[in-house]
Amino acid sequence: MISYNYETELQLDNEQKLSEWIAKAITEEGFNEGEINYIFCDDAYLLKLNVQYLDHDTLTDIISFDYTLGKQINGDVYISAERVRENAKDYAVSFENEMSRVLIHGILHYCGYKDKSEADEAEMRSKENYYLAQLD
Template sequence: MPDTAMAPEIDVLIEAEGWAGVDLDGVAARAVRAALDHRGIEEAEIAILACDDARIASLNADFRGKPRPTNVLSWPTEDRAPDVEGGHPAPPDDPELGDIAIAWETCAAEARAGDIPLDHHLTHLLIHATLHLLGYDHERDGDAALMEGVEVEILADLGIENPYR
């Protein structure tokens, strides 16, 4: 019997030259699908901007008031956070989940510094960002513990080591 599950729609816009040697489409498809599967979500739409540190620093300044580069940012289309600390968010009603930006220089430097394969680090960051789009967060201790645990479970399912060790 054929698989009738819908594949997520992931639009990747590569804006920075550093991404040229990376199969970001493939890494993103694997990471996003793993996060969605873990939550039992079949249909989703996500846009990913693959940029450089200058661009993400500008976005970080505009949206978070932090004028410096970061590895990944996410913008959910709506607030899906649960009211109860440490609780799982409800599945989204709308498949349009939001947008993600990921920065080449910061991600590559973090992978080198941690002696982590780049595709593993990118997978982790894209899972992390997808979970943000689904309503997970790490502002409160209970939410942070839950989000980290979910990330570790998803990564383990993909054969990727716990990045928090």
């Protein structure tokens, strides 16, 4: 089950469509959908989590806590709507496009994709682009 929780004024208007898209990606990656919670917040909220749990004093667009059990994807994905909006401007893409990229990015981490090295980041981007192309 995929749920959307809002700690900010953001409200996605296509939750059902996004959930179906995410579920399809999970299945295609060879996993099963468990409980996935998206929590949308602002920079301050996410920075507090970043410092408290990851010992990083930097702004980020996403933090994901992975509770995957075997092949069942479970986790909490915190997304800063502020950071996504800024990144969309920086990358000259729509807010919706950048938000979709971040939504699938968290899931791809749960499926085992990394983004610490250049090669891993290139593979992650390729997978993100693949799934973005499937979203109308």
